[in-house]
Amino acid sequence: MQFLSDNSAAVHPRVWEALRAADEAQAPYDNDALSQRLDAAFSALFGREVSVLWVATGTAANCLALATICPPHGGVVCHREAHIEVDEGGAPGFYLHGAKLLLAEGEGAKLTIEGVRAVIDPIRDDVHQVQPHALSVTQASEYGLAYRPSELAALGALAQERRLGFHVDGARFANAVAFLGCTPAEAAGPCDALSFGCVKNGGMSAEAIVFFDLGLASVARYRRKRAGHLQSKGRFLAAQLLAMVEGDLWLANARAANAAAAEIAAACGERLLHPVEANELFVRLTAAERDALRGQGFGFYDWGDNAARFVTAWNTDEAAASALFRAIAAL
Known part of the structure; x- marks a missing residue:
């Protein structure tokens, strides 16, 4: 009777069916018909135009998203117990080419306005200190707590005020939406990029990076290739994501x-x-x-x-x- 992790859960039968249906010759990489459907499927889900890239792991989803909104000389504000700080083996530093994680406090591993300001306000605006360029929250948090839409709106307003990119690690985004009973857009808040979890929720080997800032997706495509995540048979990743979101x-x-x-x-x-x-x-x-x-x-x-x-x-x-x-x- 295992309660170790949802990472070890079985693949949902509908995902297996979608994988089998995708096992036919199509255009390689992300030029196949399934990959081409992702933007429309996720745009319908969030009620606005988005651009979606598939990758194989949540680590890659988080780090490639952050790499598009934070330069190597910048910093990403996150909770001290965020997954990108505690459980990704230094991958953010690798993918972001040395960008620093700026660690904030908050009850239940959730960021607050006060916690973020405590980190960024003392930073001098000069070349001798790492400047914050992005904010990353986890929905639901590392302790399973869901950010309310009002909390995300407030953090988004602060990010806009301080000209910070806004990223949401949504490894358990579905669980947050189910608990909150709100729309996916409300649970994502005014973010620029969302890592949409699939593997923990019945998928096999696919995660989605959802870009609400469409220009970021164009940059991320090059980063994905350079990082070794542009799979030649990308239709199998797209098939899993479509099986998840089409039909809820x-x-x-x-x-x-x-x-x-x-x-x-x-x-x-x-x-x-x-x-x-x-x-x-x-x-x-x-x-x-x-x-x-x-x-x-x-x-x-x-x-x-x-x-x-x-x-x-x-x-x-x-x-x-x-x-x-x-x-x-x-x-």
């Missing part, structure tokens, strides 16, 4: 994952370190309690010395979720 499979999958997390959360009570707003639970557990749960067959990650992280997915088994509920309640 992306949202149905996220709702299922969120529902499983909410069921388990009901057993946790005051053990919860953060509210459960997506598909992640951070639970206070002693070492003995963690051993007891593992002894019953539950897989999860330790989170420091006295906590654990549980992650549900689109295909989390109902019986497994109920069993975890009972096991935590019985501790």
